Amino acid sequence: MKWFGRLALLGLVAALSAGGLVSVQLLRSMPKLDGQVKLQGLKAPVKISRDSSDVTRIEGASALDTWRGLGFVHAQERGWQLEFNRRLMRGELSEILGAATLDTDKLMRTLGIIGMAQKQLQGLSPATQAALQAYSEGIQNAWLSGAVRPSPEFKLLGTQAGGPKGQAWSPEDSLGWALMMALDLGGNWGQEFARLSASKVLNHEQLWQLLPPYPGEKPATTVDLPALYAQLGVYSPKGQTKAFPFTAAPNALAQWSADWVRDVGILEGKGSNNWVVPGSHTVSGKPLLANDPHLALSSPAIWYFAHLKAPAGELPGGHQHPALDVIGATLPGLPFVVLGRTQGVAWGFTNTGPDVQDLYLEQLDATQPGQYRTPTGWAAFEERAETIRVKGQGDVTLQVRSTRHGPVISDVQAQYKGLIDAQRYAISLRWSALTEDNKTVEAGMLTNWAQTVPELKKAFIHNHAPMQSVVMADTLGEVAYQAVGKLPTRSPENDIRGVAPAPGWMPQYDWTGWLPAEQNPALGHQAIEAKGWHATANQNILPPGYAHFVGGDWTTPERFERIEQLLAASPKHSRESLQAIQNDVTSLGAKALLPTLLSAKPQHALGDQALKMLATFDGQMHAQSAPALVFNVWADELTRGLLVPHLGAERFQALYGKRHFRAAVEGILKRSDAFWCGAAGCPAQVSLALDRALVRIADQQGTDMRAWRWGAWHPAISSHKPFGKVPYLNAIFDVRTESAGDLFTVNVGQYWANDPKEPFANRHAASMRTVYDLADADQSVFIYQTGQSGHAFDPRSRDMAAAWASGNYRLLQQKSNAVHRLLLTP
Template identity: 55%
Template sequence: MERGRRAAGVVKWGAVALVGLTLLGGMALAVYALRTQAPLDGRLAVAGLAQPVQVRRDAADVTHIAAESPQDLWRALGLVHAQERSWQLEFNRRVMHGTLSEVLGPATLETDKLMRALDIRGAAQRQYAGLPLAAREALQAYSEGIAAFHAGRTQALTPEFLLLGVTPGREGGRDGAPWSPEDSVGWALMLALDLGGNWGNEFARLSLLRGLDTERLWQLMPPYPGEAPATAVDLAALYRGLGVYATQQAPPAPVTAGLNGLAGAIDQARADWARALAQEAGSNDGKGSNNWVLAGTRSTSGKPLLANDPHLGLSAPAIWYYAHLQAPAGQSSDGAAIGAIDTIGATLPGLPFVVLGRTARVAWGFTNTSPDVQDLYLEQIDAQDATRYRTPAGWEPFSVREEVIRIKGQADLQLQLRATRHGPVLSDVQASHGQLLDLSKYVLALRWSALDADNHTVLAGLQANQAQSVAELQQAFAHYHSPMQSIVMADVDGAIAFKAAGKVPVRHADNDLRGVAPAPGWLARYDWQGWLSDAQTPQDDGAQRGWIATANQRITGPDYAHFLTQDWHLPYRYDRIAQLLEARALHDLDSMAAIQTDVTSLATQRLLPALRTAAAQAYHPLAVQTAELLRTFDGRMDAQHSAPLVFAAWADELARGLIVPRIGNARFAATYGKRDFRAALEGILARDDGWWCAPRSCAEQSAQALERALERLQSAYGSRPAQWRWGRAHPAVSSHRPLGSVAALARFFNVQTPSSGDGYTVNVGQYNAGDVAGGAFANRHAASLRGLYDLADLEQSRFIFQTGQSGNVFSPRYADMRGAWAAGQYRPLQRTPARWTHQLVLAPRASD
């Protein structure tokens, strides 16, 4: 009996101790969470400042920074970015340096190898060295602000640093600056890489031609609607004649095992951000951005209206940070004048200026022009000396450099990287090249304009923040290099304009491939011949229609004299914007907002008759209920409706059913998701193409695709189609890098909400149907922000993005915009708000 009482006592006190430890752990976590919060009020001493700087937050949580000099302004912005987005800066720096594996292990090795091969860091250093002194000093001041935060940090580092054991600025076993001025240039290069899809399209065509003839290739990857392919070359015959393919298909490269525990879960990210970046850059099919501008003759206010919603991969924290930057005119150390700065809008942590937004008198917005500025070259290897490759002048040696990649938990990797006269040899780091090509005969090298030393895109950003008119904006954006952007502009005096700003190569008249597929690198006719001048790139003053819109569609008319690309995006978003702009004589900010949030998919409407026919012919038990749902479906991809989910699942199954038998599972898996083959499906069904649909009719294939789709949806969502919801299958997922890929942490670090739209709606909700494990219909590429501007009263401007200003998962400001973004709501974007919610003074440190 006594022994029983003692045992019960042990259990009792053990339970008490467990509860106590849990409470203590909770208290410790709460204290730590409080210590990670950025100071928003009071006074903070900062090294390097010459004068005090005001940092105030308004009710919309826009950060207003007012300094007495441009240099102090840039220092303060660097410090604020570090306060709010320190892990984002650290992670992004490691991405472009190719040092992720040092802290995340072998799962990110392929990403690191690609970054080292592209030499993003080296290119950034060369470009930085060529900038005017005033621009270099701006980037230097910004990096000093980041360094000042870490040197005098009063808040604890956010949990990413602790969970992954990362020390800010420590790389290669050595301590360094947490951010350098060259890193800002490098981050602009990374944006160009993210927005570039040419090289992925070229490699996809080369890969598909191993099993398809040229005619079938152009059916699977059609040119822009109504146009012939940009090249008439029989590409399949060209590559067979050269003998470029490996004699046997190599097996896919094994996935490198990750570390045990938390970091090992990073392997899952290979199906998301790491693999997407490390393998072929891919195309941007269905992805892109929208912008449009209306002249005062088309607005109720009599002044221009401007809208912009750039579509980028969703992340938590968001890619953007909203700020108002204000400083009087100044000068650089060599006496060069720096104009007064008074600009508000979206900044990119890593860059010291507003990228998208407005000043007191002018507003602007970007979309990606997507010209062909990346060419792959087949470089022939000398059979007698593998250190040489063939050029128009004979055999020349590869340039070679050595890189060492530190890998957590493993030995360092000694990496030998080659380059040719065109650029880096991607075959040295891309496993997919070795699976396709005979690398004893050929390698693939990349010519990419963004890597050139004259890339001064950051100078354009700095000068745009000082502009007060459309004309001054155009002068600033004349420095824009990469990635080329379709920019719409408007000022308070009523001027509007469109300009495609950036560098585009001129190809030789005898270049019969025109950059659509890898070219023989030893033939001089495939070398670039220079660049289009600023006057030759597309532009428009809006006089013809009173409005200008771009949505990644062809922006040039039939009389345009120069070749930009054949890989424009399908024009569905542009066509819908044009419909809605022409639907009323005069617009206001509310009608502009309605266009930005429109979810009618013209692409869905085009294939909807085929789906209705399939529903009538399908034998699945749910086919009758589905047919009734589709009877009233008008192509609106609304989160609250079920028909959009049926359509998406059917289109997915139809693509798999028609294309996999022709190109094989492996090649389909390598390309699907990066492109959805929507144009191919449209063409196959329109032609009733017996070759693609064999051994059945196209109608039978369509019906069977619906049967498979219904079986899949029934298994996931139950047997009542009327209760299925597109938004449940199609959540907008802003993924944290890298902890959003760790199952135990994803629910805390990722930001998720049901969403409408698809890849072809104005309110884009792009999904990767090939990523079944990650959620085939999850929306991972959408409006990264929405901005609206009325030039009659710029204080009525509006904005929103999908997460929140803070990058700290413990902050209530981490995801507080999520609901408003999904609902199509906005926050005010004002230079002079009615009140401040927080006020902080950054004071020069006394020792300075």
């Protein structure tokens, strides 16, 4: 894409220099905020207004018209985002981006997202189907009306919404996007691959030192995985192929595609914080609820804040519904508020992180190609041909294979090539979301009418995937916690327990059913009242003595423990105190390793000065902090020094970045582990890592340590798709701002340390922050990292960035406070 980026930039500059004509075109493609627009499909006028916080209020004479109005707004504000995501989940990116994204298209075709969405759509209630249809009509007719004009991405890529087929969005696309969110928040698949890969070069004990269990727990399996895989002959014979056949991608977009395919299914960092405080522990006497979901930062943001209103009425299927009055975060692609509040009740999500993805080793029949082994003998793969259109070249035909467990992903994920013996084995995926009875979108609709905690719980019974830890609070004073989603059950004979690829021909490794929803982890009002709060931060959420296996790949508890410290520090909380907790940048992860860093004996000329500075470091990851910069670069260098010699540079690079291996490093240092630290010993590794860190920092920030700043190396980058990967264009389409936090702070700032250009850039953080005040709905607040508009030349596309980085908020009000007014008429 280098040539494309340069040509596009030159064309853009030339166009801008042309002046008036292009200015008019840019203005015409901006979202229309005032006036009147005709929209086909409406039964009555729909009022659309933006308030002083730029929250969009959509008020129709019926729920169906309100959803049509939301479709229109998503199309006008986030048209390119919808188009890119539609192509992504359908495996149609290469049609407009060329061969660079073939890896991504092949994976999506193999997973069969849209095919499954079509099946799931048929199982939804007539009311929900009608809601999805109305929303899709709103998007489609927004383009047909001419009121929504293509944003610059369409012009630069020479495409249109919906492509040659002309279908900008459909109900099945909404189902598909719900599946994509489940894919983004699923994590066991990637951990299973990591254990498979590491088992080739480590023994059983070393494997669990590299990927240790949750603190205080034992490994989820006692099976000696390296021995099992060696006995089965899983790995490619030595010398046959490289362990990791990765080569430098021809351009940045191809590298993004390859990395995205490789990293699908990695949970680490895909977290969130939420907590609820009952009225007995708040200043107002009514509950407070806080939520900040941690997702990959993007431009435009993943969320769009809206307020949906409609009177009571009836939907197809005889569904009688009360008045609709719900405000919060919507996902472009879905017609409901996903995270938010009604007049009566508020809710917030974090990722539960259950094990709902299992990989299976499918043994191949050496005498009869196209056959794999099952408990009852050999069976033929299910096969289908997928044709992928590729810009600039001929069509590519992909032969997709599936087994009784699910799609064969080793055919389309490059990391398996050269790792497993492809003549003997393939690897398939079983994933809870890919079932026809998945009714997660049904839950989404029903939550928007709930007014009490019991009504909200009833709505969430339909939630399937992804499984979420939900805190809830209503204006009556009730609070609750519930893990919502479907958990697979496994046989007592399943000794691998889904933590690594299992022999697919052995029936004890098959799922045996689903855990009843009423047995999911939960906590009622009285238990929360007794403690004073309930918080989740992707830690182990299971109560003592819980009878069912949920998973073993929990996020380490530093964020949770810090939230608990801060909630316990005050007997009464206010909205402002919860905001302060959300923006806390004390890193318990840094505090755990800081004594080790202070024991270093560096040889670098700046070493003594660095140690003197670090001696006063309190673990606060402020953007202005020099010690925060030194600590994080040192931790990266130490991790590399300890692990690369044993994993090999290529395997380490493939596993690192989206994983930080901090728990492994802490364990190695605590044990003074001779295997990992090598002949020189752990103290030498600590000192050498500091020397290397100081060389790296001084090379870029100079030798004046007083001028060093963590934020300079830790900008929050909300990256555009795809122009965030195109040189020159990324300067226009990305949103960047210096940020605080690290991997372990409540105000999280996850960096991908294997990134060759900006390894400490903040890529995965609070995708929004909200605090809901159940005493006064209009004192609730929100913020996220870009802005409501998805148009790169619109100031509204980045007008929240500075406030988000500095810990400020906007009011989230259900009362009318219109600054802009637009009327949609039939």
